[in-house]
Amino acid sequence: MAAVEKLGSGSSAENNASSVLERLKKRHQTRLEDAERRKEANDSLKPAEESAEYFESEFNRERAAVEALLLRAGPGASRAEAADALERATAELAALQKFVSDSVMFLTQYELSRAQAALQTLHAALNAAREEALPAKKFAFRARKKATGKTPAPPPSADATGGLQHVTTEAEQCEFSHLSDVNITKTAEEIERRDVLVTHLRNCRVTLLGAPSTLHLKDLRGCDVRCGPVRSSVFVDRVTDSTLALACQQLRTHNTTDTCVYLHVTCKAIVEDCARVGFAPFTWSYPGLERDYAASGLDQTRNNWSAVDDFNWLAADTPSPNWSVIPEEERRTTWDT
Structure with missing residues (x-):
């Protein structure tokens, strides 16, 4: 009878051990699931603005808007229409430059280089469109008598390292x-x-x-x-x-x-x-x-x-x-x- 009681106690101990292991496994699984939920919640809290996909989408949209304004300033546009389109294109391009600057923290070097190259191309296109649609007025020789002797500043241009063209804007x-x-x-x-x-x-x-x-x-x-x-x-x-x-x-x-x-x-x-x-x-x-x-x-x-x-x-x-x-x-x- 005592032997039967001892055997029963052993069986009970095995059941208890099995129960403890099962609880530990469930607890571990619950922790894993909680960690995954926290990670997903953390990712959802990150602003959509901080992603390469969002940046590329917004950059391409704004670049297309600038290019459309440059087309409006092309052949067939009156001087007033061209001036208005170029003024808006300049403002849009300055805003796009600022958007790139604000996004530099989460962009890879490759993505940043591509954006800078695209900005350089837009700056060059804007300067060319301005020269064609709104050529600078030519001065008569008599104006030279009133000259101060100062050397006029050279037009904006890309630097030797392929950097962005220097354009004076508030977002410089x-x-x-x-x-x-x-x-x-x-x-x-x-x-x-x-x-x-x-x-x-x-x-x-x-x-x-x-x-x-x-x-x-x-x-x-x-x-x-x-x-x-x-x-x-x-x-x-x-x-x-x-x-x-x-x-x-x-x-x-x-x-x-x-x-x-x-x-x-x-x-x-x-x-x-x-x-x-x-x-x-x-x-x-x-x-x-x-x-x-x-x-x-x-x-x-x-x-x-x-x-x-x-x-x-x-x-x-x-x-x-x-x-x-x-x-x-x-x-x-x-x-x-």
């Missing part, structure tokens, strides 16, 4: 890269209403005085970057062990680690694939900051510096481990100018 770029251990200062005259690209810097201090259109910070290490109010967005990618002082409408931060951000943002801040990023209110100041705020259109009374969305963390009831608020006693209070 200001770019500097591949520098180490230097202090860089740009004045309002150099960056006002421009797209500023700062890339591949090591142990540099960058001071941007003015109100640029957009700001791109990419591949920085050990850098100190301060920028005046940005009219639209700031894009940060692959920044490590740095300090940033930024004021903007929207901040998008990718692949960034061990970095402190002193922020004034009127819309929202977004982080993705980041770790150990700290946030605190924007405290940098310089002569002319109030003027630059007015020029940028940012609302100084509205600052969502601590309202950060982490696209890699979807648990609403638990704070993201990838970013934090910098404790007040650890925040930077003085800035060397």
